[in-house]
Amino acid sequence: MATTYPRLALVLGVSLTASGCTGFAYVSQTYVAQVPQVVTIGCNEPYEIYDNRQKRRVLVVSNAVREVTGCDTGRLGEGRRPAETRATRFRTAARTYLDETVREDCKITGETVFSDLQAEFVYTCDAPIEPRGTKVPRLPGRHLQR
16 A cells, blocks of 8 residues: 555656646545556556545546557447547446446546546445445455555
8 A cells, every 4th residue: 555655646747747737736635545446448448546435536547558549449439549539438437436346326427637647527326425444345356456
């Protein structure tokens, strides 16, 4: 867990360089203590997910190589540049993460794009918010290796 902070700082630093200071303080404050998990969509495209369950927000983080080279995301992505499918891919990653962490009933209600590498999704659920420290489902074998 100690290496989570340097990795998040690196991701945030790269994004800051690409997009200016927009949202940096907010992202740092909201997600720095979160342990990332990895969700895979499309043609084995991994996305890091930072989940702030108390605020019901997830930060989806891509990588620069994928956002330049792209990946076929099924029929939707055939022959299209990565920027054209980015919103759909990020939303699919957020939805997949919620489904795989046993929150199929949750709905994505908002979206904020911080950069080409980061987007935040707000979600609502019928279940009450878990108190801090509650043991929650994790994606088995899909977390980042440290």
